Structures are given as C-alpha cells and as structure tokens.
Amino acid sequence: MEESKSNLVDEEAKASLDIWRFVFGFADIAAAKCAIDLKIPEAIENNPSSQPMTLAELSSAVSASPSHLRRIMRFLVHQGIFKEVPIKDGLATGYTNTPLSRRMMITKRDGKSLAPFVLFETSREMLAPWLRLSSVVSSPVNGSHPPPFDAVHSKDVWALAEDNPCFSEMINEAMACDTRRVVPRVSRACQDLFDGVSTVVDVGGGNGEAMGILVKEFPWIKGFNFDLPHVTDVAQVLDGVENVGGDMFDYVPKSDAVFIKWVLHDWGDKDCIKILKNCKEAVPANIGKVFIVESVIRENKKTMIVEGRDEKLEHVRLMLDMVMMAHTSTGKERTLKEWDFVLNEAGFARYEVRDIDDVQCVIIAYRS
Numbered sequence: 114m115e116e117s118k119s120n121l122v123d124e125e126a127k128a129s130l131d132i133w134r135f136v137f138g139f140a141d142i143a144a145a146k147c148a149i150d151l152k153i154p155e156a157i158e159n160n161p162s163s164q165p166m167t168l169a170e171l172s173s174a175v176s177a178s179p180s181h182l183r184r185i186m187r188f189l190v191h192q193g194i195f196k197e198v199p200i201k202d203g204l205a206t207g208y209t210n211t212p213l214s215r216r217m218m219i220t221k222r223d224g225k226s227l228a229p230f231v232l233f234e235t236s237r238e239m240l241a242p243w244l245r246l247s248s249v250v251s252s253p254v255n256g257s258h259p260p261p262f263d264a265v266h267s268k269d270v271w272a273l274a275e276d277n278p279c280f281s282e283m284i285n286e287a288m289a290c291d292t293r294r295v296v297p298r299v300s301r302a303c304q305d306l307f308d309g310v311s312t313v314v315d316v317g318g319g320n321g322e323a324m325g326i327l328v329k330e331f332p333w334i335k336g337f338n339f340d341l342p343h344v345t346d347v348a349q350v351l352d353g354v355e356n357v358g359g360d361m362f363d364y365v366p367k368s369d370a371v372f373i374k375w376v377l378h379d380w381g382d383k384d385c386i387k388i389l390k391n392c393k394e395a396v397p398a399n400i401g402k403v404f405i406v407e408s409v410i411r412e413n414k415k416t417m418i419v420e421g422r423d424e425k426l427e428h429v430r431l432m433l434d435m436v437m438m439a440h441t442s443t444g445k446e447r448t449l450k451e452w453d454f455v456l457n458e459a460g461f462a463r464y465e466v467r468d469i470d471d472v473q474c475v476i477i478a479y480r481s
C-alpha cells in the first residue's frame with residue numbers, strides 16, 4: 114500500500130515535468146532546423162584555427178546576430194547537440210561539434226548526416242498535415258474526411274511532387290541520405306544473396322542512390338533505377354545504373370532481383386499487394402527474389418524489445434507510423450503478421466527476415 118502510494122507520487126512528479134515536452138516540444142525541432150539552415154555545424158567544423166569556436170567567430174562565420182545566436186547555442190548545448198568548452202586558460206568558452214551535430218551537416222554525404230531529412234520533414238508542406246491528424250482518426254469507417262496531406266494540398270504527396278520540382282528534390286534528397294545510411298548495412302547483411310544475380314531493379318528508387326551503392330558493392334550487377342518519370346528524368350547518372358521511368362502499379366521491369374525500400378509502407382494492403390505482385394512477376398520463377406527494406410513493428414513489446422537501443426529504434430518505427438498516417442492516405446508500418454499477410458496474398462512461396470539492427474529490416478521474399 115505504502116509502495117503504491119509512493120509510485121503514484123513519483124508518477125505525478127514525473128508527469129508535472131513531462132507535460133512540458135508537449136507544450137514546447139517543437140522548440141527542439143525548430144532549433145535543430147535553425148542550426149542546419151545556418152550551417153552552424155559546418156562553420157564549427159571548418160574553423161580555420163581548428164579550435165573550439167568562440168561566439169564572435171561563429172556569429173561572423175554564419176552571419177548571425179550574436180545575441181540571438183548565443184541563445185540558440187545555449188539551447189542546443191543544453192540539448193547535447195553542441196558542446197561548449199573552456200578555452201584561453203578558462204577565460205573564455207568555445208563551441209565544438211558532437212557526433213549528433215555532425216549528423217546535421219547539410220553539405221555532408223557521409224552516410225551519417227540526416228540533415229536533408231530534417232529539412233524535408235520540417236518543410237511547410239510536410240508540417241501542415243500534422244495539424245489534422247485527429248480528423249483522420251475520427252473519420253467514419255468508410256472515411257468521409259480526406260487524408261490530412263490531401264486535405265491540405267488537394268492532392269497526394271506524389272502528385273504534389275510531380276507539380277513542384279523543388280518539393281520533389283527535397284523528398285529525393287531526404288530519402289537519399291537515409292539510403293546512404295542504411296543500404297550499406299543491407300548489403301553487408303545480404304552479401305551471400307547477391308551471388309549469381311546479374312540484374313537488379315530498385316522500385317521507387319528515387320534519385321538512384323541505392324542502386325549506385327549496390328552496383329559499387331556488387332560490381333557484376335547491372336542496375337535499374339525505376340521510379341515515376343518526373344523522378345527518373347532528374348535522377349543521378351551513375352555508372353552501371355540505368356534510370357527507367359514508369360508506374361509500379363502498371364509493371365516492374367524484368368530483372369533477376371527486385372530491391373524496394375520505403376515504398377510499400379506508403380500504401381495500404383490492397384495497393385501493397387498489387388505492387389508486390391508486379392515485383393514477383395518481374396523476377397524469374399525459379400531464382401527470383403525481392404529485397405524489401407522496411408520496418409517491422411515489434412508487436413509483443415515485453416518479449417521482443419530489450420531496453421536501450423532497441424527501445425529507441427522501436428520509438429522511431431512508431432513515429433514513422435504516425436508519419437504514414439499524416440502524409441499518406443493508407444500507408445502504415447507493419448508488424449510481422451501484417452507483412453506475412455501481404456506477402457502471402459501476393460503469392461510469394463516463402464520469405465525470411467534479416468535484422469540489420471536499425472529502424473528497417475530486410476525481408477527477402479522468394480518466388481519459389
């Protein structure tokens with residue numbers, strides 16, 4: 114009895130602090146975006162003296178008002194994004210980067226930076242639909258409310274991208290920085306499966322980043338980067354990769370294997386099954402396989418999630434599921450049971466899941 118009373122007091126005390134995250138939580142994201150916009154991490158990294166950067170040096174490097182910049186930096190240091198260290202025998206302080214601030218370098222294409230992703234998710238186009246999340250949840254079963262993104266923009270995300278090249282570029286850059294991060298992990302986990310594979314098509318491959326990484330890793334492969342024509346028309350021109358414009362709901366170009374990353378989660382089961390069927394038809398009946406790079410939501414939290422990194426990754430997956438609700442009409446992150454359903458409906462003979470200790474896993478679906 115005494116113990117449960119003290120638990121209640123602890124929970125009250127915790128709640129009285131936690132509630133402020135929801136009142137002012139957006140400040141975290143806005144301040145990070147501000148650092149990326151001003152290229153603060155780059156300024157510190159490129160400090161000519163290679164020393165921690167003073168406020169005066171930083172404000173001159175990023176052309177910012179010192180009084181505002183000091184407050185932004187105080188906040189970002191408090192968040193653990195930058196460090197403030199003593200310099201000049203402790204008479205002054207200077208700022209240094211951390212692994213986290215280096216991941217906010219918009220100019221870095223090192224497989225770690227997610228700065229383009231932050232800018233995409235904090236764009237006006239992507240933020241506005243969030244304010245309508247409750248309307249999609251309260252929709253009647255057969256949905257009289259349009260999805261939040263469509264309600265704000267009068268079209269879905271891909272149609273908006275087709276009409277707006279800047280928005281389209283923002284999507285492609287955001288996806289490419291995640292691809293640089295995760296595709297090397299995929300290729301390490303699936304090395305054995307690329308033996309004997311001569312051609313691979315990346316369905317919804319965006320600007321071709323994933324295919325570029327795969328053909329470098331497995332140089333015997335000829336790669337096809339398949340996406341909507343407005344995307345492939347401006348995709349990278351890469352050695353060993355051919356850009357092919359088309360609609361995955363009509364067909365998927367023939368190849369030994371299909372790679373499909375972060376596409377199926379944009380679609381509800383009916384569309385997902387249709388895309389998967391087209392992927393299945395594209396690969397040979399005997400040896401064909403489809404590499405699906407997506408999250409698998411761990412359903413039974415208690416038994417499947419260990420504390421720490423796993424718990425944090427699961428939080429990202431669940432946030433991503435909210436993103437799907439705000440930004441697509443029927444998309445969702447799936448549990449293994451839900452993946453099992455769509456893969457069986459699409460007619461795959463079997464599948465295996467390879468964990469890559471990340472937000473996504475690799476599901477390899479086999480035709481036979």
Ligand SMILES: C[S@@+](CC[C@H](N)C(=O)[O-])C[C@H]1O[C@@H](n2cnc3c(N)ncnc32)[C@H](O)[C@@H]1O
Pocket residue numbers: 271288289291292316317318319320323339340341344359360361362373374375376379
């Ligand atoms: C979330 S992005 C993923 C991009 C890339 N696979 C990655 O993870 O970096 C989804 C991609 O699907 C493409 N897409 C959407 N509808 C499509 C369609 N009907 N046919 C082919 N590609 C489509 C989009 O243009 C976009 O590039």
